[in-house]
Amino acid sequence: MKRPRFNTLFWRLFVLMWVTLILSHFTAFVLSIPLTTGGGSPVERMSGANLATLPSLPPGNPLTARSDAGPPAAPTAPMGPRPDGMAPAGPRPDGPPPTGRPGDVAGAPPALPAQTLWFDYALRALLIGLGALLGARWLAAPMQRLSRAAAELAQGLSQGRRPPALDEDRGTVEVRETARVFNHMTQRLQEQFDQRSLHMAALSHDLRTPLTRLRLRIERLPEAVAQAAIADIREMDEMIDASLAVMREQSNGAEPRVVDLGAMLQSLVDDLCEQGQAVELAEPPAARVRVHPASLRRILGNLVGNALRYGQRARLSLEPAAAGVAVHVDDDGPGIPPEQLERVFQPWVRLPGEQRPSGSGLGLAIARDLAQREGGTLALGNRPTGGLRATLVLPAA
Structure with a gap:
């Protein structure tokens, strides 16, 4: 089965961060609207003329904003000349329109109250942290499977069990390549262990032939010498039997x-x-x-x-x-x-x-x-x- 060429850790992380960023902005923007607009239904508040834009960060400084500031006041229309010829009391027609809050810059979105700013920042941090947690678990899952397989490999080889195998068709390109390398390594290690056990078993088995010949020749020696030599040969036989029994237990997976x-x-x-x-x-x-x-x-x-x-x-x-x-x-x-x-x-x-x-x-x-x-x-x-x-x-x- 052919795998998508974009199924890599890079593209997964790229998509994950974009989705997390967009969701954090959109959720913070929607939930902050009731705190930045006046009364009315949610539909009226979201479609009103005073609806804030979607910035990368909320307007205003949470450390200096007023906590009791209400919705922004409607700008006052410029006043024309008075009938008595005196200068108008209102702002000049060519001056910047007031925003109703001190420190606002002309043309910039109105600053939010302090509680709204803190709520916005906390909500963004919570959503990005949740996305990072899910992403870390997602991206670390292949490493956890590899770690468990490596632990089972060490324990299995030491106890004579067959090593585990990782799924080579699961995960990203990097994960599948790591699984192939790991499986090849475990296969080679198992072959080396089997060859070592086979050589030791063959050596122990082949020693029986010269020992049998020695036992026959010892019968021609004096009685005392023959008995001592036979005792040594018997001990060697027991050692060979013990070695073969151990190798049999390990190779059979008993x-x-x-x-x-x-x-x-x-x-x-x-x-x-x-x-x-x-x-x-x-x-x-x-x-x-x-x-x-x-x-x-x-x-x-x-x-x-x-x-x-x-x-x-x-x-x-x-x-x-x-x-x-x-x-x-x-x-x-x-x-x-x-x-x-x-x-x-x-x-x-x-x-x-x-x-x-x-x-x-x-x-x-x-x-x-x-x-x-x-x-x-x-x-x-x-x-x-x-x-x-x-x-x-x-x-x-």
Whole structure:
């Protein structure tokens, strides 16, 4: 469908201002007539000889006009010569006709009373303000739609939902062009996210083949060495399964489910304790959150793994928070310098200085990204008694 070439923001604003200006002048002129003319019906007042013209501003100064001035007096006809030869008492024939009010200029419209002037100015200001309000809402509507779509885009990409699309056939030329650019951008972002997830899923899937070969070869090793190697391979399998589960949830657009957070924490702690890890859980209160289970397990696994790797011990606790439910993971490590607490959430970041176990520097970055996708927050802080505390806050169900 071909759109009118004059359907632009410029022409809309141009027409709007003209209509507002004309309406303000016409309305102020019509409503001011009963205050500037004498008695009689409205038709007689609007058709009378003393009807004022339509000026851009009402005649007179509202700061100096008299508030009790009535209608302008009719001009007095020039007086002829008196029979006794004396000079006439009236004005001279060649002089300017009086208007009945001091300060009036010959040939100019009669000045209005003060109350009429203030009424006229107030009415014009009210109508122009109303026109500006309606015009601002009208012209800002496309920007509001774009703002809402951008907010939905950010939230949708972080939570694995399809991005919104703007109507490309609605609005002015500029608005339609902006909608086309925005839709193209969202499509490219979605493709990049899908490609990234696909590559990670393919990598995780392809790792299973060499791991299977390793498991077969390990059987030829001594029993003690073989058992340790098999345990490592099993851990790698579990990590691959967790990664694939998270990607499956995000790509399928699965809705979050209500999860018993205390039960999940207890299950995680029991599994780690069976493996000989120093993990403790304080008696958790009843708490339910609405999340993707695989993503939550990945977040908790990364936090507990970091606590064990750098602090040798992990203590978990659960408590209500203002924004939902808070999970604390404490360790006995050296902590992190305060100026580095936010930097460690960046990918590939390793703190300089102390000797630390090997790692890629992705665990905390992945944990925070998943926490934000679930509508939560993740923060780090040094405990007064020593060690580091990771706090995960999730919205309650």
